[in-house]
Amino acid sequence: MTDTMTEPLTDTADGPGRPGGLVTQGLAVGYRARSPRRGRGAERAVLTGLDLEARAGELTVLLGPNGAGKSTLLRTLCGLLPPLGGRIRIGGADLAQTSPTALARRLAVVLTDRVDPGLLSARELAGLGRHPHTGFTGRLTAADHAAVEWSLRAVGAEHLADRPAAELSDGERQRVLTARALAQEPEVVLLDEPTAFLDVPSRVALTVLLRDLARDRGLTVVVSTHDLELALRVADAVWLVDRASRVHAGAPEDLVRSGAVAGAFDADHLAFDPASGTFGLHRTARAAVAVDAPADVLPLLERALAREGLAVAGRGGPPAEGKVGWDGADRLILTGPDGRSIPVRGFHELTRTVRTW
Numbered sequence: 001m002t003d004t005m006t007e008p009l010t011d012t013a014d015g016p017g018r019p020g021g022l023v024t025q026g027l028a029v030g031y032r033a034r035s036p037r038r039g040r041g042a043e044r045a046v047l048t049g050l051d052l053e054a055r056a057g058e059l060t061v062l063l064g065p066n067g068a069g070k071s072t073l074l075r076t077l078c079g080l081l082p083p084l085g086g087r088i089r090i091g092g093a094d095l096a097q098t099s100p101t102a103l104a105r106r107l108a109v110v111l112t113d114r115v116d117p118g119l120l121s122a123r124e125l126a127g128l129g130r131h132p133h134t135g136f137t138g139r140l141t142a143a144d145h146a147a148v149e150w151s152l153r154a155v156g157a158e159h160l161a162d163r164p165a166a167e168l169s170d171g172e173r174q175r176v177l178t179a180r181a182l183a184q185e186p187e188v189v190l191l192d193e194p195t196a197f198l199d200v201p202s203r204v205a206l207t208v209l210l211r212d213l214a215r216d217r218g219l220t221v222v223v224s225t226h227d228l229e230l231a232l233r234v235a236d237a238v239w240l241v242d243r244a245s246r247v248h249a250g251a252p253e254d255l256v257r258s259g260a261v262a263g264a265f266d267a268d269h270l271a272f273d274p275a276s277g278t279f280g281l282h283r284t285a286r287a288a289v290a291v292d293a294p295a296d297v298l299p300l301l302e303r304a305l306a307r308e309g310l311a312v313a314g315r316g317g318p319p320a321e322g323k324v325g326w327d328g329a330d331r332l333i334l335t336g337p338d339g340r341s342i343p344v345r346g347f348h349e350l351t352r353t354v355r356t357w
């Protein structure tokens, strides 16, 4: 009988897959108590019964609230934490049977732990990613150097290459550590919150880069993030851990449609809007106002009014108690509940005025 645990992935029941990928079967992740007081071998499972697949050529995003178990799962997938049960296959090979050297050629990891780069330059730090490929001396060949330069360029960090890594900002260091993982030329890359320290354009750029690397190079990329809206736009697949420690897997749209996204993240003041794929503040309007403004101003006006507890009239809410108009010269005309009209300039003056209504 064939040992299916060691066979590479090929076409799957629901579509063609590239060889490789990462698969879990009945995986349980968590911690074993180290304190003798809690009893030797006592286990604290965080997530159990995980049958997950991250396909080669796809960006898989791991989402979930704080403490849901994302880091625990990623640490288990890369072999840093022993599973409490079940199996993990990376590129068709059983993780438990793979030597650390063989694993290092297949799998690269960027975790959230602080890294002390000592006196290394950013280029040298990225160059550490080549270690699984260098020989006994650890000396980099021309091909190794080319891989390092490519990886620095790929994450937009070539300008940092000669800087001491210890002097980099959090966001700059994050880029260089991502370059180190890419320089490893792995089949599978696992990244724990790689965008946490990045500014908004850099978050988008790194997420899109990871998706493109997956597509163009056939990499299996699994990333945990709190950038929910970005992830739902860019990810090919999502693993979503909900508050009951259930993991939902599928395309972003599948999970939005099933209500899993709203179920995991909706809170007293926050509600997910499936139509726009974004979160909005959840607040009961204290009153409504009629609004007459051009289409490009309307969404901003609606947002500013909502912040002050006012809804736009005529959408099934309470009847209008005032009016906001636009005079075409960047001026808003407010007509209060008492019928008096006053012009205001800008949204700040608008919100301060309606706050008194």
Ligand SMILES: Nc1ncnc2c1ncn2[C@@H]1O[C@H](COP(=O)(O)OP(=O)(O)OP(=O)(O)O)[C@@H](O)[C@H]1O
Pocket: 031, 044, 046, 064, 065, 066, 067, 068, 069, 070, 071, 072, 073
């Ligand atoms: N070393 C540890 N020993 C025991 N329990 C731990 C350990 N590290 C984390 N935990 C617990 O495991 C659970 C999952 O934590 P984990 O760090 O995996 O969550 P997370 O989804 O990555 O959270 P966040 O979004 O806040 O980073 C939490 O209840 C946490 O307290």
